Each structure stands twice: as structure tokens, then as C-alpha cells.
Amino acid sequence: MKHLVKRCVAAVCAAACTVALAACGSDDEAGKIRIGIKFDQPGLGFKKSGTYVGFDVDVARYIARDLGYSDDQIVWKEAPSKQREAMLQNGDVDMILATYSITAERKNAVDFAGPYFVAGQDLMVRKGDTSIRGPEDLNGKRLCSVTGSTSAKTVKDRFANEVQLMEQPGYAECATALFSGIVDAVTTDDIILAGLAAASRGKLEVVGKPFTEEYYGVGIKKGSTDLARKIDKAINQMVADGSWERAIKDNTKGTGYTPNAKVNPPKATEGVGHDRVATGKED
Template sequence: MTHMTVFNTRIRRIARRALAALAAVACAMSLAACGADESGKIRIGIKFDQPGLGFKKSGTYVGFDVDVAKYVAKKLGYSEDEIVWKEAPSKQREAMLQNGDVDMILATYSITDERKNAVSFAGPYFVAGQDLLVRKDDHSINGPEDLNGKRLCSVTGSTSAATVKEKFASEVQLMEQPGYAECATALFSGIVDAVTTDDIILAGLASASRGKLRVVGQPFTQEYYGVGIKKGDTALAKKINAAIAEMIKDGSWERAIADNTEGTSYTPNAEYNPPKPTEGEK
């Protein structure tokens, strides 16, 4: 072997080691670079901890938001195995859309003017009402008028927490948690007297509690659930709205509500549901 051959062999080895090091760095910085190719797929943000809406269960995803997301994705040309589900905590939703981490978010995402400064919405696909969840044997709270001196739990970054701060700040002690599972645990253990958020979320928690928790049934707001998308994407909003309208028309929307609130007495407020999806088209 000549000196030139040895030199070339060494150069190739150095190059291979350098490429391997670069690949390792890329892998650490990007999941896609490690083999999880998301090209040709749609990335949808949902909640992983909301029974009846968005819930991760044994490697699968179930709930009303999940059913709506699957229906919309299918109308956009994606099969279920072409959906990449991503967890979308309340306080991270705007950033996830702005950074391009997801293509859309269906995560009990209320349409508000403040949020529309950062992102756009399609929908609404459901109208909920903020309500209260209490222990089954506690009858001291029968509506928002009974909150004076009580301890409430809601989720950081949610419109429910903002509403409590705005309307009941002088009357209640508010504990904020990262998820509703933590709030339900605090309610079980007696740390708080009630959990407050949208009625359909509370219905899911009550169902999962096996009769230990109950929804008061006195909603005091209207929360219009939208599909969060990147700001200004009117073309996508129109496509999503058309899919939601079709889901309502063919009965799939009503079946999804019934399937995901089975075992509870919950029914959507007929004054507002089903909604007319027109958001984001202008």
C-alpha cells in the first residue's frame, strides 16, 4: 500500500467520523433527523389528558376533539396513519402554531380576540360553557354564586382561569395546574373545593371518576372551540370549515358527542350547538 493510499484511507475515515458526529448533532436537535420522517403527514395538536376530548390511552388517542380532527384530516386528504399527534398544552398552543410545530390544533381551543392577534382559527366546531365540577356528596356549590371563600382549580393559560381571575378574583382562591388531571386529583384529595372549566371537559372528568365527581350544570360563559391554524391562512380555514359543516350534516358530529360523553347526563346547549363554522375565512 502506497503512502498516498494510506493517506486517502485516513481522510475517508476522518470524513466518516465527521459525518457521524454531524448526524448525532442533527438527531439531538431534530426528531425528524433521527428517522421519524413527518413529510407527507399532517401534524395535529391535541390534549393528551382530557378524557372524552383528547386523551392518550395505551398508545392510541381518543375523544371528541380527536374524532373531529380525524374527520377534518380525511377531508383534507390524509388517512389516520398519516396523522402525527402532538401534545398541545394550553399555554404552548400559540407558540406551537407560530413555530410550525403543528399544522393545526384541536385542543378545546377557545376562539378569543387576544389569541387571534397571534394565530388564526377555523370553526367553531363546538360551543361549550364554563361550569363547575365538585365531589358527588358536596352540595354547598350549586352555581357560581356559591363560590365565595371557595378554593378552585383550573389550568394555566386557559380561558377558564382568566375568567375566574376577572369575575371572581375577590371571592375565590384559584390554584392553577398544568393539566386537568392534576386539578381532578386536587379535588379528590380535598385540596380544592371545585374544578372549573368547560362543561364538556368536566363531563369527561366526571365520567372517568366512576361516579365520584359531578358537574354542577350551571354554565356561565360560552366558549367557542376553534381549530387553531397559522395566522392568515384563509385557504386552510375554508377547507376546515367545509369539513366541519359536512361532519355536522352527515350526523358524524352528533355521534361523536354521544360516544364521548356516554354514561353522563351531558347534552350540548342546543341554543348554540351545532355551530356554524365560518371563522377565519376573511
Template structure:
């Protein structure tokens, strides 16, 4: 091969290398400016559902799987929408991030003890409700001095930092409550186990999940004193999607799947939902 030929070949290879590098760089830039598009192949044909990862009995990540009542309701709805379980992408939905996740399109729907409120309706829409919770108390098994919030004067109460649950109890029932705040309800349950506090307060179904996980050492008092309507959060204004979800929910309640899911995920907790409100009446979409 002549010197000239070798130079031509090397020159051609150099151009090809440069061209491949340019294409790679352009693709990288495109991904930066269109993250959704670059990642869409992995999520094509799937549904993205936001849940809690740290609430036993509701939404709980366990050894790479997801379990709980919220999860079972989500699976049922997804199935009716045409998505098998392997087509569900589970995403953690912390309370403070739920509206942003829906607005940004990070998830298609959220089931994460997400109470329907007028303030939240300004940012997102809701289907449901799929459960009506009530604030309640959890105590150690065998506790005889606490039968409801009226018995909390002088008692030590645990709730999560920033929650309204403890504030409600103190304002309405017991001005002398000694409040301990923890970052999560698992920490409150541990404090209750060890005798540091006398009771834990939040929504009854959250307490039921914790009590179930305690293997009989904790129990829910069973005297709810508020109502929290858990909805399925979706993008603002998507009434057609809300109607599809409501149809699936109505069927789940009618055929007994809702009741079985609730009983299974609260087993061992001696939990009974407030039958005045549960199973819930599904709201019409135009009432959202």
C-alpha cells in the same frame, strides 16, 4: 504487488475515505441549516395536527394512542382532506406554544380547546368553531350545596395556575372563595376526590372529560356562565384551508358524526352541551 502499486492503492483508498467524510460533513451541515427539509421525508404526504395530550375526553395520549373529542373531530377533518388515520402525525400543543407552532410551521392545524379571540387572530387564523364551551363547575357526586357559582361563597375551589377561570368566578360571583391552584386539572380532580376542595372550575367540556374518567364519582353542575368558541387554529391568512375545514365540519354536524363523537367522549358524565350554542354555527371565512 510493488511498493509503488501498494502506495497508489492506499492513497486512492485514503482519498475515497476523505471524500466520504467530506460528503457526510456537508450533509450534516445542510441538516443543521435546513431541519425541515432533512425531516420532511418522514412527514411527506402526512398532516401534522396539534392536540392536548393530557385532557381526558378531549385530547389524551393513552398507551401510544390518541383519544378524545378533539381527536375525533381532527380525524374526521383529516379524512375529508384525504388523509387516513395512519397519515396523521399527532403533536402535543401546550397552550402557551400554540401560536408559535402554527407560525413556525410545526403543525398544519391545532385542535386543543383553542378559544377564538381577537388577540389570537392577530397571530393565526381560525376555522370553525367546532364547539362552544362555557365555564362551569365540577363537584362530587351527591353534592347538594353547590348548584352554580352563586353558591361558592366560603367554599374551596380549585383551578389551574394562571387560568382565568377561578378569577372569573371570584370577580363575578363569590368574593369569599378559597382558591387552590394546581398545575393541571387532573390534580384538581384528585383534590376534589379527597375532599380537599369543594369544586373545580374550567370549561364545561373539559370538566365533562374529567368526570367521565372518574367513573361516576364526579359530576358537572351544568350551569355554564360564559361562552368559549373553540376554533381550529391554522396559519395566518390561509383562507382556502379554512374553507376546506369548515366544509368538513359542516358535514360532520349534518350527518350526526359530531353528536356521536361528543356523546362517546363524555359518556358517564351526564354532560349536555349548551344547546343554545351547540352544535355551533360555522363562521364564514371572511368573518375571521
């Protein structure tokens, strides 16, 4: 009988999690907000000695504080590219900030707030390699990107007859493949590549010819209209008070990376039902 009661309680909690922000989870997560980020992207979402750093992390912290959560009420969870939709749909996290591009296809499964940044897909090569200076040089080359990313999808859609694509679970694995000569280039968003290049200590470099626009959004569960509006408000406030610009500068220092000023900082409008359909992908 006790086991039956426990199962019923668990079922009720699981159901409640689908409609309430951070309502359920482990005892350690009670009253906290669960945010999905990348753990392996220097400059964006990076787990370092038990702490979490990067631009996505800074934006997430700002949003959480605006929603009424202190830093110690944030539970950080790793959100690999191919698992993001499932994590939101299953109620494993309350929101995801993980270089998560807003696309029409993804909107069928989840909702978004934002955007909070606009990146562009680019290429990273070994330092001094002049054989790839842009997408026009990809014929016959071997590329690496991450499974479940729209960077990989873009390669399949646009360059399928020209390149060999290796897909890995993370960009650390792609960088290793590039170091060792297994692939000729790594492709994803320029701001991600800038962080990876900086972490390589001069061994890798970004080509610097982005060929898409990627609107990074905050992924939330389908139907979370009120939450989307609150997140949009926080993002726009972060831009207005200068925190957004400081976060960009702090997290790209020394990389030589400069955001495209024509589209950055973007206006967060997804939460008010703006009809713009992003054209890009993501990491």
C-alpha cells in the same frame, strides 16, 4: 464544511415549515399532517394505550381525511393550554384541536377555523357536596383550573376577590386536588368536566350551571386563509352528514351530558372572515 452544509439545510427546512403545511419535521413526519390535541381530557383528547380518543380527536380525523390524509398519515402531538400559540407560531403542528376557544386576544397570535363546538364554563365538585351549586356560591372557595386556559382567566377577571385559584398544568392534577380536599371545585368547560366526572367513577359531579359560552375552534398559523376555508368546509360537512352528532354521543355516553342545543352544532364561519368575536375562553 459538512457541518456548515447541514446547518444551512436545517435553516432552509425551518423556513419552509413556516409556509407549507406539514412540509418539514422529522423524517417520520414527512408527508403527514401534525395535529395538536390534549392527551389528558377523557371524552375530548385522551391518550389511551398508544391510541387517541375523544370528540376533538374524531373532529380532527374527519378534517384530516377531508384534506386528503389517511389515519396513518396523522401525527398526534400533545398541546398543553399554555403552549398552543407557540406550537402554531413555531410550526411544530399544522393545526390544534384541544378545547381551544376562539377569542379576540388569541386571534392576535393565531388564526382559527370553526367553530366546531360551543361549550360553557361550569364547576365540578365532590359527589354530594351541596355547598357549591353555581357561581353565586364561590365566595371564600378554593378553585383549580389550568395554567394558560381562559377558564383560569375568567376566574381572575370575575371572581378574583372571592376565590383562591390554584393553577395546574392539566386537569388530572386539578381532579387529584379536588379528591384530596385541597380545593373545593374544579372549573373549566362543561364538556371537559363531564369527561373527568365520568372517569372518577362516581366520586365527582358537575354542578350543571354554565356561566359562559366557549366557541371551540381549530387553531392554525396566522395567515392560513385557504386552510381555514377548507377546514370550515369539512366541519360543516361533518355536521350535515351526521358524523358530528354521532361523535358527540359516542364520546359523552354515560356522562349525562347534553350540549346546549341553542348554540350546537355551530356553523363554521371563521374561515370566510366572519366578524363574530367569541365571548368566552377555553379549558
